[in-house]
Amino acid sequence: MKIPDTRFKEIIDLLPVYLSIQDQNLTILFANQTFKNDFGDGVGKRCYEVYKSADKKCPNCPVYKTFQDNKIHLSEETIWTLDGKESQMIVYSAPITNKENKIESVMELAVNITKVKAIQKELSSIGQSMAFMSHGIKNILEALQGGSYIIDEGLHDNDLHLVRQGWDVVRNNLLDISVITQNVLYSSKKRTLRFEKVTPGEVLEVAVKFFHHKAASLNIKLTHDFNPKLPAVMVDIFSIRRMFNNLVSNAIEACQKDTAKDSHAITLRADYFNEFQFKFEVEDNGTGMDEHTKKNMFKEFFSTKGTAGTGLGLAVVNQIVKEHHGKLEVESSLGTGSLFRIIFKL
Ligand SMILES: Nc1ncnc2c1ncn2[C@@H]1O[C@H](COP(=O)(O)OP(=O)(O)O)[C@@H](O)[C@H]1O
Ligand SMILES: [Mg+2]
DSSP, X not given: OOOOHHHHHHHHHHSSSEEEEEOTTOBEEEEOHHHHHHHOOOTTSXXXXXXXXXXXXXXXXXXXXXXXXXXXXXXXXXXXXXXXXXXXXXXXXXXXXXXXXOEEEEEEEEEEOHHHHHHHHHHHHHHHHHHHHHHHHHHHHHHHHHHHHHHHHHHHTTOHHHHHXXXXXXXXXXXXXXXXXXXXXXXXXXXXXXXXXXXXHHHHHHHHHHHHHHHHHTTEEEEEEEOTXXXXXXXXXXXXXXXXXXXXXXXXXXXXXXXXOSOEEEEEEEEESSSSEEEEEEEEOSOOOOHHHHHHTTXXXXXXXXXXXXXXXHHHHHHHHHHTTOEEEEEEETTTEEEEEEEEEO
């Protein structure tokens, strides 16, 4: 079957890849329609000008290599389309030779693999969070077992004090498991926010209630303080609870770890920041942070707690603050304590 030339041109134009033919100087001699749709009419321009707005060839240029050795080459490149979108490409180059087998030009095919790369990244992030979560949960399960053992002993000896002690351990660890699973769910799934009106004072009350027993059992004074004049604000309450759960559980852990002070306190605050903004604060007098921790604390999987940490908490907090177009400030010094301040518009 013979396909007419015009039909060939149509097929080449429609191919879902960027196809171009280039000369020795990497000047584009021909480009298909898919190419033109995303990069404009690049004919007559250098390949690197069109793909990267660069003024010299890419270090790994496959077309250049093909001109050198007359062979097929492959490379992975990051390029920018006309609308400013960054795209990941697999670039393939093949020689076009004349009758004497001398190379005349090179055909370049670039396939957009941005979506594949994004899926790859998501999968590896899910895998990583699963590994961290399994570690975290394994530790907590061991602690739960320890707690239920103490309860058993207490029940056996009719010792209510021991039963209470065991129950504290069980309850505290159930709380930890719930924070970890919330974080993994939050960081592995995109959620649409549901904004509703809440008063900042109520948000603090719920957070204090949630951690009341745990803090008390560890001898940490957990209190809240809010300006009653603050009006109701629009937030995604589900996310804001996650945010407080992480900030407070970190504060508790920092107090627990601190052996330098006799008494520990955590205060949650809500007040005006200025005329247009209000602030939430979580302050503790726990260990505080060194410079390295301050620099890295918001990175996913960064933790100084070994297998007891997942390193997801502050990454989730950061994401929530961003989703609310808010601002996050941290003041912390080693040995003194930490203050996390979240500023939202009223
Ligand atoms: N209130 C705090 N006081 C001291 N260090 C903190 C506090 N909050 C966070 N950090 C530090 O930031 C790190 C990251 O926190 P996070 O993302 O919640 O992960 P994780 O709690 O699992 O370690 C912690 O390991 C800890 O070193
Ligand atoms: Mg944490």
